[in-house]
Amino acid sequence: MPSFLLRFAMCRPTHRSLWSGIALLLLMAxxxxxxxxxxxxxxxxxxxDCHAGAYGPQLTPYGMRFxxxxxTDTDGKGFKVPVSGQLTETHTAPARGNSTTNLTEGDLYLAGRLTDNLGGYVxxxxxxxxxxTYNTKLSNVDLRxxxxxxxMRGKDLTLGVSVNNSPGFQDPIAALPNAALIGPPGVTGTLLNPSSPNTLTDRVIGASVYGLYDSVWYGEVGTYKSLPTSQQDRLGYNINGDPGKLGDTGYFRFAYMKDLKRQFFSAGVVALTTKRQLPRSGPSDDLTDLGYDLTYQYLGNREHIVQASYVNIMERRHYGTRLLGPxxxxxxxxxxxxxxxxxLTYTFRQTYGVVLTHMLSTGPRDAVRYTPYGDPNATSNLITVFWAPFGKDDSYTTIANLKIAATWFRFTRFNGRYTNIFGAPPGALPTSAGDLNAFSVSASLAF
Structure with missing residues (x-):
């Protein structure tokens, strides 16, 4: 997700720019x-079969294994062209600003098996x-x-290598922020959060080695480096969002996964550490993310599916330079x-569903880094209802789908406040946290 709110707070663009950012956030959510x-x-x-809802995003244990x-799993009936597409039309109605209706996104997926041991997602x-006008960019990549x-010792073992551009996107449980593609928006955020200012998402490249032992124990270790700004520009990314220069970067993941056929449970820990220069000519900040996640999924007979997940990531920062305030x-x-x-997600017959998400981004008081109040705390929520009629064995087609979704995105706190969140002077029009709210209706077609 774009860090549009930080750019709004620091650069004060027009309200139209802010609402455009919210529309993009709603689309991605x-x-x-x-x-x-x-x-x-x-x-x-x-x-x-792979997704709790026929259009996704939550994976079933079968989808995790895939x-x-x-x-690379196949039906053994010959080569299939590993290409798909998606089109999304969205109507967005912000709390402040004009409503819009646009073909908001078009996607091309190069995804599937190349050999018995090589496959991927682009x-x-x-x-x-x-x-x-449209901006074309290289989004998520995961080559394996x-x-x-x-x-090993009579137990099943799977070993693999993943080359990807977003730490956590490759995770099989799909609970980490880059795998779920949702994280708390605000003026601060962790390295693993795609909503953070100068996020690593899609702007780095790395490789990790992973293993699954006895179908329950998952481990992974890897490293990343940031793409040069010239390469980010060629791939469709504004260099103002450059994550900086990374050094001594390490990624670690360990999880326990238990498939109980009608239920699934997982508990995991994750870590990411790096030395980051932002700007690239500046001193290095030492950053370490430490997090844990819990996931429970009730599948039953696939008529009623309930999934609950919780992710908590802490980032310790040691800044390379001291900043002076005015x-x-x-x-x-x-x-x-x-x-x-x-x-919390509920899906009925893998066709109708509702998703409730509560997001919290917090940090210490810092009057220099977090103007105007020195408080970076932000609280937001996403509420989505959706309908996905296809993609099931008893539907019109199993290999294409349509999703119609209505999403309400709301803030209850931003910059630590509900009112006048950007510190407008007397006589100027203030912005409240509720003014960032927006409602959208989208239709997505995948084929």
């Missing part, structure tokens, strides 16, 4: 991760930027080499920030 029809054609399985196996995304059907005040040299996301 309601249509973030999808069932890819190319996978359904490759495996001979319906989209609903991802762990490097997207998304090329074209986003509406206004005035009938996997060795399957191994044994009154000679020195900013703290160390800080700890938190991102928390709790999501």
């Amino acid at each position: 309601s249509n973030a991760a999808h069932a890819i029809p190319a996978y359904a054609r490759q495996t001979g399985s319906a989209c609903a 991802k762990l196996n490097g997207y 998304k090329i995304e074209a986003d509406h930027t206004g005035h009938n 080499f996997v060795a399957k059907e191994l044994k 009154d000679g005040f020195v900013a703290p040299g160390r800080a700890t920030v938190h991102d928390q996301t709790a999501t």
Whole structure:
């Protein structure tokens, strides 16, 4: 998700720019991760076999195994073209500003099996930027080499390598922010949060080695480096969002996953540490993310599906330089920030669903880094209802889908306040947290 709110707070663009950012946030929140029809054609399985809702995003244990196996499972009936597309039309009504209706996104997916041991997922995304113009960019990438059907001490073992551009996107449980493609928006945020200012998402490249032992123990270790700003520009990203230069970067993931057939449970921990120069010619900040996540999924007979997940990520910061405020005040040299996301999803017959998400971004008081009040805390919610009629064994088609969703995005706090959140002077029109709210209706077609 774009860090549009930070740019608004610091650069004070027009309200139209802010609402355009909210529209993009709503689009990503309601249509973030999808069932890819190319996978359904490759495996001979319906989209609903891999996803709790026929259009996604939540993965079933079957879908998790497909991802762990490097997207290489097949029905054995010959080569399938690993290409899919998606079109999304969205009507957005912000609390302040004009309503809009646009073809907001067009996507091309290169996704599927290349060999028995090699497969992947690549998304090329074209986003509406206004005035009938679109920006095309390379979005999520996850290329895998996997060795399957191994044994260790008589237990099943899967080993693989993932090359990807968003730490956590490759995670099979899909609860981490970059895998769920949703995280708390605000003026501060962790490295693992796609809504953070100068996020790492899609602007880095890395590789990790992972393993699944006895179908329950998952471990992964890897490293990342940021793409040069020239490369980010060629890939469709504004260099103002550059995550900076990364050094000594390490990624670690460990999780316990238990498939109980009608239920699924997982508990995991994640860590990401790096030295970051932002700007690239400046001193290095030492940043360490430490987090944990819990997921429970009730599948039953697939008529009523309930999933609950909670992710809590803490980031410890040791700044490489001290900042001075206008009154000679020195900013703290160390800080700890938190991102928390709790999501509850109910799906009926893998067709109708409702998603409730509560997001919290918090940090210490810092009058220099977080103007105008020195309080970076933000609280927001997403409420989505959706209908996905296809992608099931008994539907009109199993290898294409339609999703119609209504999403309400709301803030209850921003910059630590509900009223006058950007510190408008007397006589100027203030902005309240509720003014950032927006409602959208979207229709997405995947084929």
